[in-house]
Amino acid sequence: MTLLASSATEHRGLTMTLFGVFVLATLVITVWAGRQNRSAADFYAGGRGFTGFQNGLAISGDYMSAASFLGIAGLIALNGYDGFLYSIGFLVAWLVALLLIAEPLRNSGRFTMADVLAFRMRQRPVRTAAGVSTIVVSIFYLLAQMVGAGALVALLLGVTGDGAKRWTILAVGALMIIYVVIGGMKGTTWVQIVKAVLLIVGAALMTVLVLAKYHFNPSELLGAAASASGKGTAFLEPGLKYGATDTSKLDFISLGIALVLGTAGLPHILVRFYTVPTAKTARKSVLWAIGIIGVFYLMTLALGFGAAALVGRSGMVAVEGKTPSGNTAAPLLAEQLGGGAGSTGGAIMLAVISAVAFATILAVVAGLTLASSASFAHDLYANVIRRGKVSEKEEVLSAKWAAVAIGAVSIVLSLYAGKLSTAALVALAFAVAASANLPTLLYSLFWKRFTTAGAVSSVYAGLISSVVLVIFSPVLSGTPKSLFPDVDFHWFPLENPGLVSIPIGFLAGWLGTLLSPERPDPAKYAELEVRSLTGLGAH
């Protein structure tokens, strides 16, 4: 009765072949890119030689994770309209990056977020804080992707048991380390570009096939989804997922704010702005990214409602068990569109979309590993531990070792974090980015009076408050769905800490500045201001 599992075994060979082709192609690219890497700027920033369009595709590749492809399509398929709310927050967020962050960051930094934060501050405390928060955000995000990958492969390949999950996590981890260590930023960027094109083409193909079934009339598709859901028009209205109680509404507002403010503070997104030659190209890359990501999220709308109409909750329950996450909605829809379970067309479509999903995960984890190891090497090792007395070669070598170490840590954590929900981990990463990184970036760039004490308090207060609130939230304890369902030490009612931790981050930066006796250096601020707006003296 499990239509996916039965045909999964039939199409497994095809999926593995397609996936093997992707891995082989990206490894060739990686080795080719690695041979051209000479300087630190090559390793961290891909030689700053990408065009706006290329970087726009790579940004989209970094951003459209499995959580957005499989996750949002699944949320829409299960909860109707409320799944769509996610994608809107994810898209609108890009305006913050476009208007306030991308260009000044490109002009005033070199390789990492901390370059901008530490520009006019005391280097060691600020770089330590920024490095810690970069690594924490990236590891949460990495865990989300790798745990998701483990669960997914079991479903898509029809393999059951923890062994398969473990091997998947190990393989994904090993590949991401290879991409980063050998290819550096140039290799990783090309992997993102290939993945983004595959994802867009795959989603577009499915969207056209779904719409064709409903005479290219979106209203007809919505009607079919609503009636198949068994919930009628309520399926097309907000409220099915987040509207249950006052707490769940507040939780959603908290999530929405973190999504909108978090994107422009995600380290693996920020480092992408350094891969282009000028601020104007950084702007162009964000413009391309907004277009690509926007169109992609519009397509997930068709995929989600298409899966609701053609696969239905029952189809997902059959494969995923009683409480489906929806992660299989898109692959199952692909199988339906190809001709249904058991048909050759269905098997081919399922294999293609499964391979695209793997490619998606692999590319995103590589980007995360690169951003966090770059911050470790450039901020913590070179500038804090060695106090800047380190050669470029040594620094890049330490970045490669850091990639191995961070990769190993996330593999081990993922093996034990199997029960954590992917959505909760991604939400936490966005909340930390919005609470710790964004306030500090904005103050550094636009507030003359801002000081080292302000920067350090803002980063740590945002980081600690969001992590602590999650520890004492229903995510960890107190409900049957918690990580530790048998104990209850939760006192914070919301699963998303942003509503509280983001104001704490902003407030701490302001108070830290006002309460410290330190005087800001007006000459350094003038330099930052001139450089960030004109590019004078930019790298």
Added chain:
Amino acid sequence: MDSPPIATSPTEVQLIDESEEFRTLRRSFRSFAFPVTIGFVLWYLLYVLLSCYAPGLMGTKVIGHVNLALVLGLLQFATTFAIAAWYARYADRRIDPVATAIREAHGAVVHAPRESAE
């Protein structure tokens, strides 16, 4: 020190910072970026609040099965695209020419330290 100082005395950068030209540039940038950011964040919050607290209103049918919630959601996409395009145009006309002029006027004095590999 990671960010190598611009190869000039700080006072020179401060002079640029205080010049009429640079002030105009800063004003053009901030008078666009700050209010527009506040605007789209409020517009997004309005949409989120309506989704949470006015589901009845959001369920109003517009055409066929398309309801107000969906229209407002798609409108968020439309405004995001529109603001991005608006900023691209504004930056081309009001920010880039001034920034380039300042960079060219002082590029000779303020030598930009390019990385060796570039």
